[in-house]
Amino acid sequence: MYQAREFAVLAGVTVRTLHHYDRVGLLKPSRRSGAGYRLYEDRDLERLEQIVALQFRGLELRQIKELLEGNPLRLAEALRLQRRLLEEKKRMLERAMSAIDEAEAEIARGEGREISCALRKIIGANAMENNHDWMEKYHTEESRAKVEARKHLWSPELQERVSRQWSELIAEVEGALGEDPASDKAQALAARWKALVEEFTGGDRDVTASVGRMWQDRANWPKQMDQKAPVINPAVWSFISRAQAARKA
Amino acid sequence: MYQAREFAVLAGVTVRTLHHYDRVGLLKPSRRSGAGYRLYEDRDLERLEQIVALQFRGLELRQIKELLEGNPLRLAEALRLQRRLLEEKKRMLERAMSAIDEAEAEIARGEGREISCALRKIIGANAMENNHDWMEKYHTEESRAKVEARKHLWSPELQERVSRQWSELIAEVEGALGEDPASDKAQALAARWKALVEEFTGGDRDVTASVGRMWQDRANWPKQMDQKAPVINPAVWSFISRAQAARKA
DNA sequence: CCTTGACTCTGACGCTACGTGAGAGTCGAT
DNA sequence: ATCGACTCTCACGTAGCGTCAGAGTCAAGG
Numbered sequence: 001m002y003q004a005r006e007f008a009v010l011a012g013v014t015v016r017t018l019h020h021y022d023r024v025g026l027l028k029p030s031r032r033s034g035a036g037y038r039l040y041e042d043r044d045l046e047r048l049e050q051i052v053a054l055q056f057r058g059l060e061l062r063q064i065k066e067l068l069e070g071n072p073l074r075l076a077e078a079l080r081l082q083r084r085l086l087e088e089k090k091r092m093l094e095r096a097m098s099a100i101d102e103a104e105a106e107i108a109r110g111e112g113r114e115i116s117c118a119l120r121k122i123i124g125a126n127a128m129e130n131n132h133d134w135m136e137k138y139h140t141e142e143s144r145a146k147v148e149a150r151k152h153l154w155s156p157e158l159q160e161r162v163s164r165q166w167s168e169l170i171a172e173v174e175g176a177l178g179e180d181p182a183s184d185k186a187q188a189l190a191a192r193w194k195a196l197v198e199e200f201t202g203g204d205r206d207v208t209a210s211v212g213r214m215w216q217d218r219a220n221w222p223k224q225m226d227q228k229a230p231v232i233n234p235a236v237w238s239f240i241s242r243a244q245a246a247r248k249a
Numbered sequence: 250m251y252q253a254r255e256f257a258v259l260a261g262v263t264v265r266t267l268h269h270y271d272r273v274g275l276l277k278p279s280r281r282s283g284a285g286y287r288l289y290e291d292r293d294l295e296r297l298e299q300i301v302a303l304q305f306r307g308l309e310l311r312q313i314k315e316l317l318e319g320n321p322l323r324l325a326e327a328l329r330l331q332r333r334l335l336e337e338k339k340r341m342l343e344r345a346m347s348a349i350d351e352a353e354a355e356i357a358r359g360e361g362r363e364i365s366c367a368l369r370k371i372i373g374a375n376a377m378e379n380n381h382d383w384m385e386k387y388h389t390e391e392s393r394a395k396v397e398a399r400k401h402l403w404s405p406e407l408q409e410r411v412s413r414q415w416s417e418l419i420a421e422v423e424g425a426l427g428e429d430p431a432s433d434k435a436q437a438l439a440a441r442w443k444a445l446v447e448e449f450t451g452g453d454r455d456v457t458a459s460v461g462r463m464w465q466d467r468a469n470w471p472k473q474m475d476q477k478a479p480v481i482n483p484a485v486w487s488f489i490s491r492a493q494a495a496r497k498a
Numbered sequence: 499c500c501t502t503g504a505c506t507c508t509g510a511c512g513c514t515a516c517g518t519g520a521g522a523g524t525c526g527a528t
Numbered sequence: 529a530t531c532g533a534c535t536c537t538c539a540c541g542t543a544g545c546g547t548c549a550g551a552g553t554c555a556a557g558g
Contacts, residue, residue: 004535019536020516035524037535057345057352061515076356083349086342093339096306100332103306107325253506268507269545284553286506310544 001030007040011048026065027051058082143210146202165196173236181242190243250279256289260297275314276300307331392459395451414445422485430491439492 004015018038021027027048029038047068054064059082067075139147169192179186201207253264267287270276276297278287296317303313308331316324388396418441428435450456 014516015535016516016518024515033524033535035535036537037524057349058342076353079349079353079356083346083353086346086349090339090342090346093335093342097332097335097339100306100328100335104325104328104332107328263545264506265545265547273544282506282553284506285508286553 002040004038010045026061139210143206146204146207173239177235177239182246186243190240193240251289253287259294275310307335388459392455395453395456426484426488431495435492439489442489
């Protein structure tokens with residue numbers, strides 16, 4: 001039976017941490033003394049060590065709480081997902097380091113000449129070039145190469161036209177949500193949808209699959225994409241799916 | 250001349266972000282309309298792009314603000330420091346991933362047997378083993394190997410004794426701060442200090458240098474070390490330094 | 499002129515995981 | 529009783545915005 005301070009020392013945390021964990025329900029003390037002091041026992045220490053271990057692996061307290069309260073079989077899955085998240089973070093770190101290297105190289109080259117102005121230009125350019133890194137995880141080697149090969153077709157004018165067509169199409173679908181998915185109107189909308197998708201993918205299966213994965217994960221896109229590609233009403237997706245299914249039947 | 254929304258779109262940020270940057274003084278609008286609307290111009294866009302670029306490299310807003318307002322020559326230094334920070338983060342990520350791999354392997358081995366109990370043991374053990382990773386950055390290859398070679402000498406009883414001796418010595422030094430560093434008393438304290446240091450380092454120069462670097466960076470240690478190795482009053486360091494200098498003279 | 503929808507602004511609370519300080523009670527030794 | 533060390537709760541703070549409420553602005557249409 002330990003009081004807060006000695007208990008905290010055993011696991012290498014602070015008393016404040018124990019207060020916090022108590023408050024969020026992650027680790028409650030076994031008992032309280034008459035004066036209100038928190039009293040912990042050995043099984044509490046075991047749980048705290050588990051918390052510390054999972055935290056080290058990058059899981060958040062809310063996640064840890066669920067895991068320790070739920071079916072332990074989910075632990076394996078949580079660790080797998082977490083590893084994937086850590087891999088992504090590592091990739092971002094490496095890119096940032098690489099970007100620093102580039103900026104440093106440019107700085108060295110520009111030594112002695114209007115550094116202030118040159119630095120600003122260099123930094124700006126680097127940032128723009130790296131704005132698509134977040135898409136990497138949705139692509140396979142094949143689909144990435146194919147998208148790269150079609151990149152030159154994608155002029156600013158074309159982008160603007162397609163973007164406008166998407167907006168209009170989505171608006172029209174929203175206005176037609178009450179239609180029968182098998183109706184002529186729904187079928188026409190579905191056909192236009194498919195055409196717009198294919199305008200980007202070139203009809204390629206790999207690229208189509210990658211784009212599909214990307215859009216299924218729309219909630220996790222960087223927030224700056226919200227203006228360029230707003231979240232689409234789930235009812236719209238549902239309607240188009242049903243319209244495309246009705247076409248096949 | 251742009252209003253907030255169109256300006257935000259140009260740089261891929263949100264209006265809320267612009268509000269925030271205005272509020273913290275990172276990026277102020279050039280003007281305000283009669284109605285209070287923020288109005289930005291092209292040089293503001295250039296600055297915002299720089300902000301975005303530096304943010305991508307992991308610098309905090311406060312750092313970015315200082316850099317953009319100060320001597321641009323400091324940018325190179327800031328980027329160098331930042332790269333070091335990112336390397337450290339990467340190392341921690343890799344260790345966490347490695348720890349997940351180990352936990353997953355143990356889970357696979359223990360399949361079908363009391364998973365709940367086994368999982369908790371495995372997780373606890375892994376966390377304890379990795380608690381010294383943060384020290385890595387202070388060591389060279391040589392010093393790390395030498396510390397490792399002496400590890401077996403470091404029994405729990407010895408650790409406890411040394412820890413107590415450090416506490417007592419520090420307390421005595423604090424009580425002697427008013428003494429002349431050249432006095433017999435000060436010299437005795439300095440000698441004891443040196444002996445305790447050498448008890449850990451074995452008198453090795455590499456290890457001594459590593460430990461010195463580590464303690465100079467005491468402010469950046471993990472917070473759980475605060476109980477095992479409390480921050481030492483700077484006056485104590487100063488006194489010991491002066492006492493050791495007085496001995497040499 | 500009024501209405502309407504889209505836009506802008508400020509103020510304030512929220513998120514994650516604690517750190518810190520204030521103020522008050524508890525405990526054990528003197 | 530006093531004192532020093534300890535415990536507790538409450539509440540504000542950190543970084544970088546997101547979100548919501550409420551109010552004002554703007555331009556187009558009736």
